[in-house]
Structure formats: C-alpha cells, structure tokens
Amino acid sequence: MVIQNTEYLSDGISDSIINSLSKLPSLKKVIAFNSVLRYEGKQTDPQAIGRELNVRAVLMGRLVQQGDNLSISTELIDVRDNRRLWGEQYDRKMSDLPLVSRELAKQITNGLRLRLSSRDQKQLDQRSTDNAEAYQLYLKGLYFWNKSTRAADEKAIDSFQQAIAKDPNYALAYVGLAHCYITMSDFGILSAQDGYPKARAAVSKALELDNTLAEAHDSLAKIKFSYDWDWPAAEQEYRRAMELSPNSGHGWYSEYLSAMGRHDQAIAESKLALELNPLSLRTNAALGWTLFVARQYDRAIEQEQKTIELEPNFIKSHRRLGLIYEQKRMYPEAIAEFEKVKELSHGEGGALALGHVYAVAGRRDEASKILDELRRKKSQGEYVSPYWFAMIYTGLGANDQAFEWLEQAYKEHDAELIALKVDPRFDPIRSDSRFADLLRRMNLAT
Numbered sequence: 001m002v003i004q005n006t007e008y009l010s011d012g013i014s015d016s017i018i019n020s021l022s023k024l025p026s027l028k029k030v031i032a033f034n035s036v037l038r039y040e041g042k043q044t045d046p047q048a049i050g051r052e053l054n055v056r057a058v059l060m061g062r063l064v065q066q067g068d069n070l071s072i073s074t075e076l077i078d079v080r081d082n083r084r085l086w087g088e089q090y091d092r093k094m095s096d097l098p099l100v101s102r103e104l105a106k107q108i109t110n111g112l113r114l115r116l117s118s119r120d121q122k123q124l125d126q127r128s129t130d131n132a133e134a135y136q137l138y139l140k141g142l143y144f145w146n147k148s149t150r151a152a153d154e155k156a157i158d159s160f161q162q163a164i165a166k167d168p169n170y171a172l173a174y175v176g177l178a179h180c181y182i183t184m185s186d187f188g189i190l191s192a193q194d195g196y197p198k199a200r201a202a203v204s205k206a207l208e209l210d211n212t213l214a215e216a217h218d219s220l221a222k223i224k225f226s227y228d229w230d231w232p233a234a235e236q237e238y239r240r241a242m243e244l245s246p247n248s249g250h251g252w253y254s255e256y257l258s259a260m261g262r263h264d265q266a267i268a269e270s271k272l273a274l275e276l277n278p279l280s281l282r283t284n285a286a287l288g289w290t291l292f293v294a295r296q297y298d299r300a301i302e303q304e305q306k307t308i309e310l311e312p313n314f315i316k317s318h319r320r321l322g323l324i325y326e327q328k329r330m331y332p333e334a335i336a337e338f339e340k341v342k343e344l345s346h347g348e349g350g351a352l353a354l355g356h357v358y359a360v361a362g363r364r365d366e367a368s369k370i371l372d373e374l375r376r377k378k379s380q381g382e383y384v385s386p387y388w389f390a391m392i393y394t395g396l397g398a399n400d401q402a403f404e405w406l407e408q409a410y411k412e413h414d415a416e417l418i419a420l421k422v423d424p425r426f427d428p429i430r431s432d433s434r435f436a437d438l439l440r441r442m443n444l445a446t
Contacts, residue, residue, distance in 0.1 A: 010063045012139025016101035024246035030247040034281035050079025068094050098135045134166035141176045173207035176221040192415045196227035214245035225413040259418045263294035285316045293422040331361040352388045360396025387416035403434045
C-alpha cells in the first residue's frame with residue numbers, strides 16, 4: 001500500500017485537532033474524524049456540510065507539501081450565515097509538525113470565542129511528542145489503522161513501533177499499538193490470548209507515561225471488558241475515558257451496555273455516538289447491532305439499510321442484515337446477504353455466518369461442509385474462533401458439541417464470548433443448565 005505524504009499528513013493533522021477539541025467540555029459537539037473524512041478531496045459547501053452534520057461551525061483546510069516545506073491554509077466558517085470566523089496561512093517546516101495541530105486547535109477555540117478553564121488550556125498545551133519523525137510515524141499509524149484491513153493493521157503496528165523507537169516516551173503511540181492488537185483480536189485475525197496481552201502491555205506503558213489520556217482509558221476498558229471479563233472495572237474505565245473526553249468513547253461503552261443486557265442505555269449511548277459521528281459506517285452499523293441484540297429486529301433492519309445507503313459494499317452491515325433476517329426466519333434473504341459478504345470479502349467473510357443459517361434452515365449437509373472447512377483452516381494453523389463452531393453446532397441441535405466449543409472459548413477468553421448473554425443465536429440452548437453455569441462463571445448471570 002503506497003500513500004502520498006500529504007494524504008497521511010492531512011488526515012493525521014485533522015484527526016489530532018479533532019481529538020484535542022473533543023476533550024473540551026465547552027464544545028458540546030465535535031464531529032469525529034471518520035465522518036469528516038467522507039468530505040476529503042471533494043468540492044464542498046460549508047453550509048451544506050454544517051446542515052448535514054448539524055454543527056455550528058466548519059473548519060476548511062488545505063495542505064501542500066514541497067520537500068521539507070508545508071503550507072497549510074485554514075478557514076473557520078460559521079455555517080449559520082456563511083461568515084468567516086477566522087482564517088490563517090501557515091508556512092512550516094516538517095520539523096515543526098508536532099506543533100501544528102496544537103497551534104490550530106488553539107486558534108479554533110479563539111475563533112469560536114470559547115472560555116477555557118485552566119484544565120482546558122492545559123489539555124490544549126499538552127505535548128505528545130517533540131520528535132517530528134516520531135510524530136510523522138504516528139500519523140502514518142493512524143492512517144493505516146483507519147483503513148480497517150488486516151494488511152493495514154500490520155502496517156499500522158509497524159508505524160507505531162517505529163514511532164516508539166524514535167520516542168520511547170510517546171504515550172499516544174503506545175495507545176495506537178494497543179488499538180491495533182484489540183481490533184485484530186476482535187476481528188478474529190489474532191486469538192484473544194495473542195492480541196490482548198500485547199494490548200495490555202502497550203496501554204500500561206501509555207498510562208504510566210500519561211494517566212490523563214482518554215484514549216488509553218478507553219483501551220483499558222476494552223481489555224477489562226473483552227478479555228478480563230471484569231465488568232465493573234470496564235465500566236469504571238469507560239466512564240473515566242468519557243470524563244476526560246466528553247465527545248468520544250460512547251460507541252465502545254454502548255457495546256459494553258449491550259453485552260450486559262442494559263439495552264435502553266446501550267441504544268441511547270449508540271445514538272449519542274452516532275450524533276458525534278453521523279457518517280461513520282462503523283458507528284451506523286453499531287447501532288444496528290445494539291438494536292439486534294435488544295431483539296428490535298425491524299428497527300435494526302432499517303438502521304443497517306441506512307448504513308448500506310451510505311456505502312453499498314459495507315461488509316459489516318450486509319453481515320448484520322443477514323443475522324437479523326435469520327432471526328425473523330427469512331432464510332433466503334439471510335443467505336443472500338451472507339453470499340454478498342462472501343463476494344465482497346473474496347470468499348472469506350461469509351462462510352462462518354452461512355454455516356449457522358444453513359443449520360437453522362435445515363440445510364444440514366451444507367452446514368457440515370462449512371464445519372469441515374473451519375476444521376481444515378484450524379489444522380493449518382489459521383485462527384478460528386471456538387465461538388463460531390459452537391454457534392453452528394447450536395444451529396444443528398448438536399448441543400453437546402456446542403458446549404464443548406463454548407468451553408474452549410471460555411478457556412481461551414475468546415473476545416466473541418462477551419455477547420453470550422444477549423446473542424439470540426444461542427436461544428435454543430439458553431435453558432440448558434450448562435449455559436447458566438457458563439454465564440455464572442463469567443459473572444454474567446442475572
């Protein structure tokens with residue numbers, strides 16, 4: 001994957017500014033980077049953007065790099081009357097890069113005439129690193145991590161590790177590293193036993209360097225939630241993260257609330273996350289999942305279809321639609337969605353879900369073939385979550401085998417297992433005493 005310098009620089013600076021402003025309580029709404037990214041490189045009308053995102057002001061910017069020189073032009077527009085609140089042209093050297101996002105964040109708060117507390121001012125003055133090379137490598141790491149693919153995650157890890165080598169005290173680079181290991185574990189690229197201990201080591205170092213980093217507390221909360229199954233500690237960390245950065249963290253907290261069966265709160269948090277990140281595919285799809293496990297299937301379908309309108313080839317929403325159709329016993333529609341996932345992921349992503357829907361639809365031979373394929377992959381050293389074996393066996397009514405695989409998932413602290421209490425696909429075995437015992441051992445019993 002080859003990237004132009006200006007691409008990762010402009011994305012990284014934008015992300016850094018948004019991150020700084022998100023931590024200011026006086027700003028009630030700061031739109032997240034994933035939503036802003038959709039306007040990149042397009043001819044856009046600030047007022048139209050403001051209406052679409054429901055914000056008061058929009059920052060427009062352009063970055064040009066010539067060798068070691070950077071030219072950044074910015075404008076802050078009040079979208080209510082298209083009035084220019086502030087604008088500036090910055091000519092900087094690459095060596096000045098770590099200062100640029102902090103300088104821009106301060107100018108934006110001045111343009112908006114915000115009254116900043118001493119704590120807010122300290123947040124804006126906070127330096128992550130003074131090493132320009134480390135900062136550039138960190139921005140590359142963010143750029144790749146936002147791509148959400150296995151190859152990009154591996155490049156992100158390499159970039160964050162190089163940033164740490166340049167500046168061993170760079171707390172945000174350790175957080176970036178943790179995020180990569182967490183997402184790779186959650187997506188089944190790494191086992192939880194491989195990924196989460198590495199994430200914990202990185203987060204621990206980040207918090208040792210700076211205990212006020214909301215991003216680090218968010219990551220620690222995810223580790224406590226998905227791997228340690230320490231539910232009270234996870235909630236405490238999520239709340240601490242949102243206290244430090246009021247405009248972020250609501251999506252992951254919603255996932256936690258869903259797993260705990262606190263559906264009304266989960267939906268409210270997911271909607272708040274969507275207000276702050278309205279064009280993010282992940283955030284839109286996450287609301288669909290929250291509605292799905294709350295058994296609000298029609299609303300979940302509507303939400304996932306809205307997400308597909310934003311991006312017709314978004315794999316996660318096609319997969320989620322398949323899950324919802326399956327619960328409504330619309331098996332042909334579910335199979336069509338999973339086949340679409342398989343097509344979009346070049347044969348990889350739909351097989352797991354197809355195994356379960358074939359099982360519940362009575363197509364047992366096809367479900368068994370998928371089980372054979374999963375065993376083959378596992379025998380070749382590829383990681384396959386035990387949770388998926390358990391799910392297909394549940395669909396087949398092979399309860400003893402399902403519980404054998406659930407027990408294996410428990411031993412491995414499989415990250416998928418956090419949904420066990422609420423996942424409707426396990427309803428057929430929910431009344432079994434072995435299921436209640438597993439929930440008790442996970443401290444999920446009600």
